[in-house]
Each structure stands twice: as structure tokens, then as C-alpha cells.
Amino acid sequence: MKDLSISQEYVLCSLNKKGKFPALSTEIPVCVLAGGLTELLASNCIQIDEKNKVCVIGNLSEKQFHLKSLFDWLNTSKPMKIEKITQEYSLTFTDKRLNALVTDIGNSLADRGCVTSRKGGIFGNKFYFIPNPDEVDKVIQKIRAELLENGTISDETVALVSLLEKSHQIKKYFSKYESEQLKARLKEIKEAPSNQLVKQMVDYVDMIIAVTAVAAISTAH
Template identity: 45%
Template structure:
């Protein structure tokens, strides 16, 4: 089985055991999925942020990142935008969150991380993904080992931990004690002499998600 990106791992952990047509904690998780996609594109240099905090495309998306197409195309097909504008376009076009949900989900079907089912009910355009629970457990145990044991925490684990934390999903997998340890490690990383990119990533997650949840929540009221 191929290794998953933190966006794909977040998606897997955000599915309900019985299967989902949308992510658990829908607004928060949908927001975090978008934030994860943006961070993945940023870390792999597909997009950049200029001095006015606007995002723009640097290069064509590679074949192994095609599941991020809904996010990538949103930026590519518009002039450079701030995160507030991206969040508004994402929130007020009801197809975009569903496109990203399907795109990420389908990218991990072939390797057996999820099973895709078509909805036979009233909403036949809906797709349901059922997670492979043993693979969910592997992701969580890997994350737990990185944050709760001594040693460095990888960039990918930092992002995944922050996304699960901000979405509220971390409580499904971590005890209260473990959650406190995770928060303590994230604070340490932000205050340490770690690379600027890592500090920025954690800050991006905090800032972006606060902005996007506010906008997306308003759009669905």
C-alpha cells in the first residue's frame, strides 16, 4: 500500500466507521480538509504566498497529487487571492467541498484504505466512503508514537495532529492525557528553534481555520 499524505490521512480519520457521505464534524472537518490541501500544495511548492498574503500557482500539478485538483484549480483559475477569498469561494459554491471529498476519497480506494459505495437513495449523486479501520488504527498509532514518545516530530505528523486537533476529531483517538501531551508538543514546536516553515504551518492552520470556519458557518446558517 502506498504511503498517504497528511491530507489523505486526515480524510481517513475523519470518516465514520459505518461510512460517510460527508466528514464527521462536517463544517470543521471540511474546513480542515481544505486547509490540509492548501498546506500540502504550499509545502510541495505547487503554490506560494506573496508579501500581500495572496496565493498563486507556481507549477503544474503532478500525477500523484491529482486528488488536490479541486483546491489547485480554485487558485489557478483566479487571480492571486487571500485565504479569506478562497474560503468564501469554497463555502459559497456547494459543489467544491463535495468535489474535494470525492477526489481525496477516491485517491485511496485502489490501495484499500477505503471502500466507495454509490448512494441508492434519494440523493443518488452522493458517494459514501467506508474506512478500513485497521488502516485508521495504523495512522493513529503512528501519530501517537510521534507525539507521545521522545524524539523529533515529523512535519507531516505536526500538520496531521494540528488538523485533527482543530477539527475536534482528535478526541475520538486520544485520551485527555494524550491530548494534553499533543497540545504541549505543538506549543513546544511553535516556541522552539525549529524551521520557519514548520512554525508558519502551525500558525497557518490556526489562522486559516478560524477564518474559514467563520465564513463557512455563516454560509450554512
């Protein structure tokens, strides 16, 4: 199993066979951004204050180079509300900032052999990342082992499942019965007193997605 981060695993599992995200999904772009922010939170690169403002408090590690465009932009700005970050990313795939983030994550997956990259589009300058089915399956089997078969649960897996669930992609990989089990397991994890760190991670994912979704709706009108 290649050592992938939350945002890398999320993008890998969200790409279709043509190397794109489903065209009609508004949640997937929100979750790509939420995955990046959650990863930066988990590694103490940023923190979110009580007013939902994002502040940079640490340095990006080499392993997180796929988040460099997002981190650098946050680092050159004053602390910003998550709504403002979402508006700047504008949640469309023609947008420069979001495109840069997706391309950087895609290239990092290509370097690991998890996707095959190719150029296409009208001008031939858009990147497509075709997922390696074996690598996608490894991520799904890891989720299954940790959450459905009582394995050791990592914070990252819980965050990943939250993102997949919020963007309605669980049903792509799991049966209806398994999907319900996963939801129940997430709820159970959140409520267990011993899982404070995991609970915090899920709460951050929920909060970031909720705030970015509201910002996306207000931006669209």
C-alpha cells in the same frame, strides 16, 4: 504504512463508520480545505502573500492528483484571498467544489485500499467512503510514535495533528491525558528555534483555519 498525504490522512481519520463526516461538524469541511491548501503550500505549488492572497507558483505532481480540482480552479483564477476561496467552496457538502475535493481524496484512498467506496443518497449518486479501521489505526499509531514517544517528527504529522485538534477529533482517538500531551507537544514544537519549517507549517494551518472559519461564519449570515 501506505504513503498518504496530509489531506488523505485527515479525511481518512475524519470519516465515520458509515463513510460520512459527522453531520453537525462545521470545522471538518474547513479543515479538509485547509489540509488541501497546506499540502499545496508544503510542495511549493502555491504561496500565500501578506494580504492572505493565494498565488499559484508551481505545478501539481502526480502524487497530488487528489487535489487536482482545487489546484486547477486556483490556477485558472487570479490570486484570491483565502476568504474568497472559502466562500466559493461554501463549506456545505451539497457544494460542487467541496464535493469534488472530498470525492477525489476519497477515491485516492479507495485506490490504496484505505477506504471502501459505495454510492448512495436520495438519487444514488453520492459517494460514501467507509474507512478501513486498520489503515486509520496506522495513522494514529504514527502520531503516537512521533509525538508521544519522542520519535522523529515530520512536518506532515504536525500539520495533521493541528487539523485533527482544530476540528475536535483528537479525543476520538486519544485519552484526555494523551490529548493534553499532544497539545503541549505541539506548543513545544512551535516554540523550538530548530523547528522553523514545522513551525511555519503549523502557523499556516492555524492561519488558514482561522481565516476560513471567519469566512464561513460571515457566509452563513
